[in-house]
Amino acid sequence: MTLLALLLAGLASTALGSICCPPSQWEAYQFVTRVDPDGAYEGLQSVSYDALNGRYAVEGNYTSGNVNTFKVIYDYRKNVGYRINPQKRLCETFAMKEEFQDTCVPDGAYFFGPFSFGFGTKVIDTRGYSYVRTKDGVTSKYTAIVSDDICIPVITHKVTSTIAGS
Incomplete structure (x- = not known):
């Protein structure tokens, strides 16, 4: 009976x-898929995330015919962003009002199982979670697969409704 109680307690906390x-x-x-009223875009991008300095950079490409x-x-500390167009050799700044968002999986997220990526001795053990975040009336649903050892995002899927009036 004690073993059953320990197993149930473990499942409840998980x-x-x-x-x-x-x-x-x-x-x-x-890999990014974005859908908005202007169409659908897919692309590959690299992300450099720096919570110590409150900034991150995203670089890549997307397709929408071209x-x-x-x-x-x-740069969240300065409340400014820089949009760089390498082909046109242009850089524009824009004001940012939102705060830096961490990539932590929040307490209360639903744990939906361990996963392994790779084969043989080259395996990454991961954990899967789903959760919802609401900010300024906009709700985003997340699915996050993170490395088992130090919680680095392996797969993150975010769905946000941007339809006016919803």
């Missing part, structure tokens, strides 16, 4: 999730 935060600085590649490259630097 189902509720736990706080999981990656290192303060990391880099990754992302391949377009871009680079954006977000």
